[in-house]
Amino acid sequence: MSKTAKSWAMLHAKCPRCRRGAMFSGGIYNFGSNKIFDRCPHCNLYYEIEPGYFYAAMYVSYALNVMEGLLIVALTYFITQNSTSPWLYIGTILTGLLVLSPINFRYSRVLLLYWLSPKINYQPHLDKDDSTANH
Ligand SMILES: [Zn+2]
Numbered sequence: 001m002s003k004t005a006k007s008w009a010m011l012h013a014k015c016p017r018c019r020r021g022a023m024f025s026g027g028i029y030n031f032g033s034n035k036i037f038d039r040c041p042h043c044n045l046y047y048e049i050e051p052g053y054f055y056a057a058m059y060v061s062y063a064l065n066v067m068e069g070l071l072i073v074a075l076t077y078f079i080t081q082n083s084t085s086p087w088l089y090i091g092t093i094l095t096g097l098l099v100l101s102p103i104n105f106r107y108s109r110v111l112l113l114y115w116l117s118p119k120i121n122y123q124p125h126l127d128k129d130d131s132t133a134n135h
Contacts, residue, residue, distance in 0.1 A: 004127050006114070013106055016113045018043035018126035023110065028102050036109060043126040047109075049119055054109060056116065061108035065097055068104075072096040 004019035015021040021042030025035050036054070039046050048054055076092045077083065097104075113120055 003124060006122070010110055010114055013110050015040035015042060015045055015047075016110075016117070016120050017045045017123050019122065020127060021045075023047065023113075024106060028106055034102055034105065043123070045120070047113065049117065054112070057108040057112045060111050060116070061104045064104045064108055064111075068097060068100055069093050 004014070006019070008014075009016070009019035013023045015023060018040060021037075021040035023036055023040075025037060028034065036047060038048070072093050073089055076089055080088065082088055
């Protein structure tokens with residue numbers, strides 16, 4: 001029986017406990033249905049382990065935005081060699097972050113649950129096809 005790799009599970013936004021169930025409904029750019037499930041459809045883990053828990057995802061999202069903003073600035077400078085127009089940089093940052101916002105929404109929650117939630121640990125015995133055994 002093969003275990004699900006952590007990196008694969010994070011990339012595909014799978015449940016941090018069983019690495020099988022999806023965390024989100026709908027596709028990543030499927031606006032309107034890009035919602036986090038209340039519970040893991042596979043192992044029944046309640047994702048929002050405390051009331052308001054996902055407010056903390058805002059800080060993760062902020063950190064992602066800062067990193068992406070710096071990356072966008074570096075790329076913009078690399079491509080255009082422009083060092084005089086602040087509006088070029090403001091425009092590319094705002095456009096880039098808007099385009100990336102669904103990714104930030106999703107992965108800020110993934111990172112929160114995988115890296116910043118000591119209460120949630122990977123349970124290898126849940127990482128299997130039989131989802132009814134451990135409810
Ligand atoms: Zn699960």
